[in-house]
Amino acid sequence: MSNKRKCLMCETEYKYCPYCRDYDQQPRWKTTFDKEECRNVYNILTGYYSGNYTKDVAREKLLNVNIDGIVFNNAVKKQIDEVLQVSTEELKTVHDEITDSDDIMDGIKNIEPVLKNDKVFEKADEKKKQVVKIKPVSTVKPVVNKATNK
Ligand SMILES: [Zn+2]
Numbered sequence: 001m002s003n004k005r006k007c008l009m010c011e012t013e014y015k016y017c018p019y020c021r022d023y024d025q026q027p028r029w030k031t032t033f034d035k036e037e038c039r040n041v042y043n044i045l046t047g048y049y050s051g052n053y054t055k056d057v058a059r060e061k062l063l064n065v066n067i068d069g070i071v072f073n074n075a076v077k078k079q080i081d082e083v084l085q086v087s088t089e090e091l092k093t094v095h096d097e098i099t100d101s102d103d104i105m106d107g108i109k110n111i112e113p114v115l116k117n118d119k120v121f122e123k124a125d126e127k128k129k130q131v132v133k134i135k136p137v138s139t140v141k142p143v144v145n146k147a148t149n150k
Contacts, residue, residue: 005031009038010072040065041072045079058083 003017016023016030023030033039041062048058062083072080 005034007034007038008032009042009076010034010070035070037065037067037070038072041067041076041080045076045083048083049079055083 003015003020003023004013005016006013012034014030014034016026018028018031029036029039033042044053044058044061044065047053047061048055053061062080067080
């Protein structure tokens with residue numbers, strides 16, 4: 001049996017044989033994938049498309065796999081894009097969750113006069129001035145040699 005294989009995900013050619021002693025030390029997933037990242041991506045995509053992972057979970061897992069530089073085949077690429085892509089419905093949900101911006105602006109308008117009238121800032125400024133007025137005290141202490149100081 002030929003030990004030449006092609007990764008299911010990235011189509012990289014590599015050598016592995018599940019029946020040869022030479023490859024005994026290598027993991028069994030080598031039968032299908034050339035590297036662990038490909039195997040991980042496969043598991044995540046399978047989990048997502050079989051309904052075990054929600055899109056959010058799948059996306060997070062996918063982002064944790066270092067897939068930089070791996071050229072997946074087109075079918076896999078599409079699936080990855082699908083998982084990573086945030087749908088317009090999801091974006092709309094996020095948008096709708098944000099409180100109406102008019103309410104926020106009204107809130108700011110109400111706070112502003114309170115801040116302006118508050119004496120807190122003036123007091124803070126006074127304290128700063130006081131701190132500056134205090135003269136620095138020398139922190140250098142005379143060195144006492146304990147060994148000779150009987
Ligand atoms: Zn691969």
